[in-house]
Amino acid sequence: MSQVPQPDGSLIPFPHFYERGKPGCISVDRRGRRFVNQSKSYHVYIPALIEACRDTAMIEAWIVCDHPAIRRFGLSALGPAPMPMRAFLSLGYIKRANSPRAPGACFGIDADELDRTLRVFNASARHGQDPQFQRGDEAADNVPNPCFAPLQPPPFYAVRIVAGELGTFAGIATNAHAQVIDGDGAALAGLDAVGNDAASVMGGTYPGAGITIGPAMTFGYIAVRHLAASRKGARSVPTRPPVPAQPASSASSSPVASS
Numbered sequence: 251m252s253q254v255p256q257p258d259g260s261l262i263p264f265p266h267f268y269e270r271g272k273p274g275c276i277s278v279d280r281r282g283r284r285f286v287n288q289s290k291s292y293h294v295y296i297p298a299l300i301e302a303c304r305d306t307a308m309i310e311a312w313i314v315c316d317h318p319a320i321r322r323f324g325l326s327a328l329g330p331a332p333m334p335m336r337a338f339l340s341l342g343y344i345k346r347a348n349s350p351r352a353p354g355a356c357f358g359i360d361a362d363e364l365d366r367t368l369r370v371f372n373a374s375a376r377h378g379q380d381p382q383f384q385r386g387d388e389a390a391d392n393v394p395n396p397c398f399a400p401l402q403p404p405p406f407y408a409v410r411i412v413a414g415e416l417g418t419f420a421g422i423a424t425n426a427h428a429q430v431i432d433g434d435g436a437a438l439a440g441l442d443a444v445g446n447d448a449a450s451v452m453g454g455t456y457p458g459a460g461i462t463i464g465p466a467m468t469f470g471y472i473a474v475r476h477l478a479a480s481r482k483g484a485r486s487v488p489t490r491p492p493v494p495a496q497p498a499s500s501a502s503s504s505p506v507a508s509s
Contacts, residue, residue, distance in 0.1 A: 251263045251264055251265050251266060251411060251412060251413075251414030252264050252326045252327070252343070252409050252410060252411050252412070253343075253410075253412070254326070254327050254341075254343055254434050254505075255341040255342065255343055257293070261412055262281070263364070264326055264327045264385075265414065265416060266313070266326065266411055267292070268323075269313070269315075269323045269324055269325055269326070270289075270295075270313050270411075271288055271289030271290075271397050272290050272315075272319060272322075272323045272397060273316050273319065273397055273398060274316045274318055274319025274322075274323075274399050274401055274402065275288070275313055275314065275315040275319050275323075275325075276288065276313075276314050276315075276367070276368075276371055276401065276403075277295075277311050277312070277313050277314075278311060278312055278314060278359060278364060278367060279299070279306075279310075279311050279312075280303075280306060280308075280310065280311075280358070280359055280360065280416045281359070281360045281363050282354060282359045282360040282361070282362070282364030282365075282366070282367050283302070283363055283367055283368060283384060284371070284383065285298050285301075285302035286302075286383060287297065287380070287384060287385045288312070288313075288383075288385065289382035289385050289386065289397050291418035291456045292416070292456075294454035295458075298413075299413065300413065301312050301378070308412070308495045309413050310410055310411065310412050311409060311411050311412075311463050312357050312359060312408045312409065312410055313325065313326070313408065313409050314353065314357070314364075314401070314402040314406055314408045315401070315405070315406070315407050315408075315452075316402040316403075316404075316405075316406060316407075317402065317404075317405055317406075317407070318323060318402055319401075320335070320407045321423075323340075325344060325407055325409055326343070326344065326409045326411075327343070328344060329359070332371075343409065344407055344408070345357055345407065345408050345409075346405050346406070346407050347405060347407075347408075348404050348405045349404055352404070352406075353368075353404075353406045353408065356408075357408040357410075358410075359408075362456060365441060367400060370382075371400070372400035372401060372402030375398050375399055375400040375401075376400050378398060379398075380398055385396040385397060385398050392397075393418035393497065395407050405503075413498060420437035420449060420450070420454070421443065421446060421447050421448045421449045421450070422443045422447055422448055422449060423448075423449050424442070424443050424444075424448045424449065424455060424469075425437055426472075427472060427473065427476040428442045428443065428444050428448065428469040428470075428472050428476065429441065429442055429473075430442060430443050442473045443463070444466050444469040444470045444473055445470070446462050446466070446468030447464065448465075448469065448470065450462075450465075452465075
């Protein structure tokens with residue numbers, strides 16, 4: 251996520267799902283080095299960023315892109331053209347560098363290493379190849395590479411990103427019936443958990459978008475069926491028998507109660 255400055259000085263978090271994997275964009279750490287195939291899921295991106303920042307004080311990275319990319323795809327909270335970017339630049343949320351040697355100093359990144367990274371990246375990207383992280387190799391129509399392209403000459407743009415919190419996959423432990431279990435594996439009667447409240451049935455991996463929705467629906471169904479089955483043997487609560495309707499002749503002579 252990035253942190254979008256507001257006029258009152260507050261910050262609003264913005265999640266990064268899509269633009270970081272587009273052509274004309276790269277992700278680098280403070281040392282100016284790439285650290286991951288940035289088109290992968292955030293479940294891959296963030297652990298790689300944490301590892302890359304293991305010896306630094308902050309877990310942070312920068313998405314760097316060229317002018318055609320920012321106008322075509324946007325960057326962070328800035329949408330694609332014709333959305334104006336002046337406000338984002340004036341707030342310092344998106345930074346711009348107008349010369350090949352300026353990005354490092356402007357973005358707070360090691361200038362020499364970023365320059366080397368861009369040269370290596372562009373040399374491979376011109377052929378649609380990424381020997382370092384194989385970005386785009388999994389695409390079916392690789393002509394030459396749908397999500398990998400060299401960065402054009404300046405100006406360059408960058409936004410700082412940090413690790414954020416979107417959800418959880420370390421929820422409450424449950425059994426196959428969606429019942430919450432204790433430390434010994436025994437079910438707690440009357441307490442079920444599904445969806446993001448329950449520990450991930452994927453073991454913390456991320457096979458694809460919406461992966462919490464399918465398990466929530468499936469185990470919600472399982473939980474209800476199990477609850478219904480467990481109540482079949484329960485005693486039914488006695489109810490008052492219905493009062494039989496009176497004949498019309500007697501009803502006409504009956505007193506009318508009011509309340």
